[in-house]
Amino acid sequence: MPYEPPPALAELSLAEIAEAVEARKLPPLAQWSPQREGDSLMRIAADGRWYHDGGEIRRPAMVRAFASLLTRDGDARHWLMTPHERLSIAVDDAGFVATDLTVREAQGAPVLAFRLNTDEFVVAGPEHPLRAAGDPETPALYVMVRNGVEARLNRSTYAQLVELGLEQDGDGKEPSVWSGGTRFSLVPLP
Structure with a gap:
């Protein structure tokens, strides 16, 4: 039976993304x-x-x-x-690469969903936190996938997230985003 990749992330509702995550059978x-x-x-x-x-x-x-x-x-x-x-x-860096990002709402709050290079989806939140690493000159953003393995956001996904962080940044001190009720700083710790 041939592999049928999931539709584009932007075409899916949060419920459909959650259903795809749940349907993935992992060892x-x-x-x-x-x-x-x-x-x-x-x-x-x-x-x-x-x-x-x-x-x-x-x-x-x-x-x-x-x-x-x-x-x-x-x-x-x-x-x-x-x-x-x-x-x-x-x-070399991370086990996965996050290749796309979409923002949905759940109970009036933003939820960030990522597509990985393996066609899997990850929804950022307390179980799948975002992490800023590197330094201000060469920052990197990661999302926890599973079993301690992270995905590094590729350049375009990184740019999307930073733009979102600048939009959501209410205090003007540091770019951050919210997902699943959790705030994630986009600035690496010194």
Whole structure:
């Protein structure tokens, strides 16, 4: 059965986005305790492309399958997890790339939804916080996806979010956005 990508993020209501998030069946990584460790010989580049043993993985279905097994531990190391083993994976920046953003309203408050390079959706809020990193000269914005793994906002999505932050910034001190009832600063901590 061929893969049917979800519609454009801008075409979806918040309920449809939530339904797509809920429908995504993910392996129960938290329940697995593999005894063996190894090296996957894989790398995720900063632009979100996946490589194995130096060659790019060009099949989106393979990338989506591997991405469902991605986790990050307390030492900030990334792993591909199965019930029987966990394999290290080199990650240049973040495990995912956020490629699109839309703003919806829920109970009169803004909700930010992101589309990832794997065609998944993430709704920012307390469970999926936004994080500003870098410095004022080279800032970066991330959204938590799952299992400790983040998505870095690509350039256009970053620009959309900063523009929104400047619009929402009521006190004029620092750009910030609201999503899911939580305020997120867009300024990296010193």
